Amino acid sequence: MRRHCSCIVSVCALAAAFVASAAGQDPRLARLPPEAQAPVGALVDSARAAGLPAEPLVQRALEGATKQAPGDFIVAAVQRLAIDLGRARDALGSSASPAELSAGAAALRAGASPAVLTKLRRARRQPVTMPLAVLTDLVASGVPMDSAAAAVLTLAARAGDADLVEFRRAVERDIALGAPPGTAAAAAAADAAATAAVQVNARAREQRPGRP
Amino acid sequence: MSEHDEDVIERVVSELRRPVQIDPAVDTRVMEEIARLPVRRGHGGLRAARVAWRWLARPRAISLSPLAGLGIAAVFAALVLALSGRWPGPPSAPPGERATREFQFVVVEPHAARVSLVGDFNDWDAARTPMRRMQGGSVWSAVVPLRPGRYRYAFLVDGRRWLADPTAPAARDDEFGTPSSVVTVGSS
Amino acid sequence: MGIDKVETSDADLVRRVLDGDTRAYAGLVARYRDRLGRYAMHMLGNREDAEEALQDAFVRGYRSLARCYEPERFGAWLYGILVNRCRTTGARATRRGRLFVRDEGALNGFAHPSGAERTEWEDAVHRALARLGPEYREAFLLKHVEDLEYETMARLTGAGVSALKMRVKRAREQLQVILREAERV
Numbered sequence: 001m002r003r004h005c006s007c008i009v010s011v012c013a014l015a016a017a018f019v020a021s022a023a024g025q026d027p028r029l030a031r032l033p034p035e036a037q038a039p040v041g042a043l044v045d046s047a048r049a050a051g052l053p054a055e056p057l058v059q060r061a062l063e064g065a066t067k068q069a070p071g072d073f074i075v076a077a078v079q080r081l082a083i084d085l086g087r088a089r090d091a092l093g094s095s096a097s098p099a100e101l102s103a104g105a106a107a108l109r110a111g112a113s114p115a116v117l118t119k120l121r122r123a124r125r126q127p128v129t130m131p132l133a134v135l136t137d138l139v140a141s142g143v144p145m146d147s148a149a150a151a152v153l154t155l156a157a158r159a160g161d162a163d164l165v166e167f168r169r170a171v172e173r174d175i176a177l178g179a180p181p182g183t184a185a186a187a188a189a190a191d192a193a194a195t196a197a198v199q200v201n202a203r204a205r206e207q208r209p210g211r212p
Numbered sequence: 213m214s215e216h217d218e219d220v221i222e223r224v225v226s227e228l229r230r231p232v233q234i235d236p237a238v239d240t241r242v243m244e245e246i247a248r249l250p251v252r253r254g255h256g257g258l259r260a261a262r263v264a265w266r267w268l269a270r271p272r273a274i275s276l277s278p279l280a281g282l283g284i285a286a287v288f289a290a291l292v293l294a295l296s297g298r299w300p301g302p303p304s305a306p307p308g309e310r311a312t313r314e315f316q317f318v319v320v321e322p323h324a325a326r327v328s329l330v331g332d333f334n335d336w337d338a339a340r341t342p343m344r345r346m347q348g349g350s351v352w353s354a355v356v357p358l359r360p361g362r363y364r365y366a367f368l369v370d371g372r373r374w375l376a377d378p379t380a381p382a383a384r385d386d387e388f389g390t391p392s393s394v395v396t397v398g399s400s
Numbered sequence: 401m402g403i404d405k406v407e408t409s410d411a412d413l414v415r416r417v418l419d420g421d422t423r424a425y426a427g428l429v430a431r432y433r434d435r436l437g438r439y440a441m442h443m444l445g446n447r448e449d450a451e452e453a454l455q456d457a458f459v460r461g462y463r464s465l466a467r468c469y470e471p472e473r474f475g476a477w478l479y480g481i482l483v484n485r486c487r488t489t490g491a492r493a494t495r496r497g498r499l500f501v502r503d504e505g506a507l508n509g510f511a512h513p514s515g516a517e518r519t520e521w522e523d524a525v526h527r528a529l530a531r532l533g534p535e536y537r538e539a540f541l542l543k544h545v546e547d548l549e550y551e552t553m554a555r556l557t558g559a560g561v562s563a564l565k566m567r568v569k570r571a572r573e574q575l576q577v578i579l580r581e582a583e584r585v
Contacts, residue, residue, distance in 0.1 A: 129399070161398025165398070
C-alpha cells in the first residue's frame with residue numbers, strides 16, 4: 001500500500017514539474033544560445049508577472065538569435081527593453097496597449113522624457129502608437145528631441161495616423177533637400193496642422209471601396 | 213509666323229521629346245507607399261456592373277432613323293430601370309479584417325539568389341517569409357498581414373547579408389551589430 | 401504567369417489590381433514612369449519635385465483606381481492625376497523655397513541619356529520653358545510633347561478646347577520670342 005502511494009506521489013510530482021516548466025518557457029526560446037535561455041526566460045516571466053507585454057521581449061531575443069549575437073548581448077538587450085517597457089507603462093498609464101508600450105519604450109530609448117509621453121497621452125483621444133513612432137523616427141532622422149516633441153505634440157490632438165506619417169515623410173524630404181532638421185520639423189508641423197482636417201476628410205472619401 | 217519660327221518650335225519639341233530617365237527607385241517607393249494602404253479586395257462582378265453602367269450612361273453622338281432611335285431609347289430606358297433597381301452598394305469589410313492590414317515589403321537586389329523578410333512579425337525566422345522576385349528580376353516583394361503596432365525588420369540576402377530598408381525609418385537601437393528598419397502600423 | 405513574361409495590356413493590369421493583385425500595379429508604374437516623368441520634369445524644372453509629383457500621382461492613381469472607368473485608357477487617366485499633382489507640387493515648392501536656401505544648380509540637373517554635357521541649346525530650351533507661365537507650359541507640353549488631343553486635354557485640365565488652343569498658340573509665340581533673344585546674345 002505504502003509503495004503504491006509513494007509511486008503515485010512521485011508520478012504526480014514529476015508531472016507537476018514537467019507542466020510547470022513547460023508552461024514557463026516559451027518554446028521559441030530554444031533558438032537562443034544555451035547560456036541565454038534561462039536568463040531571458042526569467043526576464044520574460046517577470047515581465048508577464050508585472051503585467052507588461054512579453055511578446056516584444058521574445059521578439060527582441062529572437063532577433064538576436066537570428067543575427068547570431070552572443071548570449072550576453074541578447075540578455076542585455078532584453079533587459080533594456082523590459083526596463084523601457086516598464087517606464088513607458090509608468091508614463092502612459094496601465095491602460096496602455098502593448099503597441100503603445102512598445103512605441104513608448106522606443107521613444108524613451110530615443111531620448112524622450114516620460115513627461116512627453118504623459119503629455120501625448122493627455123493630448124490625444126486616439127491611440128498614441130503612431131505619434132510616439134513618428135517622434136522616434138524623427139529623432140532617428142536627426143531632428144533634435146525638443147523640436148520633434150514640440151512638433152508631434154502640436155499635431156497629436158487633431159491629426160490622424162495617416163497625417164502623422166505624411167508629416168514625417170515631409171520632414172524627411174525637407175531634410176534631404178538641405179533644411180536644418182529642427183526647422184524642417186517646425187515648418188512641416190505648421191503645414192500639417194493647417195491641412196490636417198481637410199486631408200483627413202479627403203482621404204476618408206478616397207479609401208472607401210467602390211464609390212463612383 | 214515665319215518659317216524660321218516654325219523651325220525653332222520644331223527643334224524645341226524635338227528636344228523636349230527626348231526620353232528622360234527617371235530613377236527606377238521611384239517604382240520601389242511607390243509600391244512601398246502602396247503597401248501601407250489597406251489591401252484592395254476583389255471587386256469582380258461589382259466592377260463589371262459599374263463599368264457597364266458608365267458605358268451606358270455616357271453621352272455619345274450617333275445617327276439613327278427615327279424608328280431605330282425610338283427602339284433603342286426604349287431598350288435603354290428598360291436597362292436603366294433594371295440596373296438602378298439592382299444597384300449594389302459598396303462592399304463592407306468584414307469585422308475581422310479591420311484588425312490586420314496586409315503590407316507589402318519591397319527591396320531591390322539585382323544579384324541575390326534569395327531574399328528573406330525577417331522581423332518582429334514572424335519571429336525573425338528566415339524560413340517563414342521568403343520574398344518573391346517581381347517583374348524585371350531586381351525587385352523582391354513579400355506581403356505580410358500586420359496588426360497595429362511597431363515592428364522592427366530587415367532583409368536577409370542569400371542567408372548571410374543583412375539589409376535595412378532604405379525607404380523606411382531606421383531602427384534606432386541597433387544592438388546586434390546589423391542594420392534594421394521599423395514599420396509602424398496605425399489604427400486609422 | 402507573371403507580368404514579366406507576357407506583354408499585358410493596361411486594361412488587364414488594372415483589372416488584376418482591382419481584383420486584389422497589388423503587385424500588378426508595379427507593371428503599370430514601370431510602364432508609365434519614364435513617360436509621365438518626362439512631363440513632370442519639363443513642367444517642374446527639377447528632378448526632386450518631378451519625382452515627388454510622379455510618386456504622388458502613382459499612389460493616388462492606385463487609391464482611386466476603382467474610378468478609372470476606361471481601363472484601356474489608363475495612361476490618359478493617370479495623366480490627369482499627374483497634371484494636378486504638378487500644379488500642387490509646383491505651388492508648394494515655391495512656398496518651401498522661401499523657407500530654406502536651396503542649391504538651385506545642384507537640384508535642377510537633368511539626367512542626359514547619353515551622359516554627355518548638356519549643350520547650350522538644351523539649356524536655352526529648358527530656360528525658355530521655365531519662363532512660360534505654368535498654364536501655357538502645361539498646354540504646350542501636353543499638346544506638342546505628349547501628343548494629346550485637345551478633347552483629352554480639356555478633360556485633364558478642366559479648361560475648354562478654345563482656351564487650350566489659345567494657350568498653346570501663346571506658348572509657341574513666347575518660346576519663339578525668348579529663343580530669338582537668346583540667339584542674339
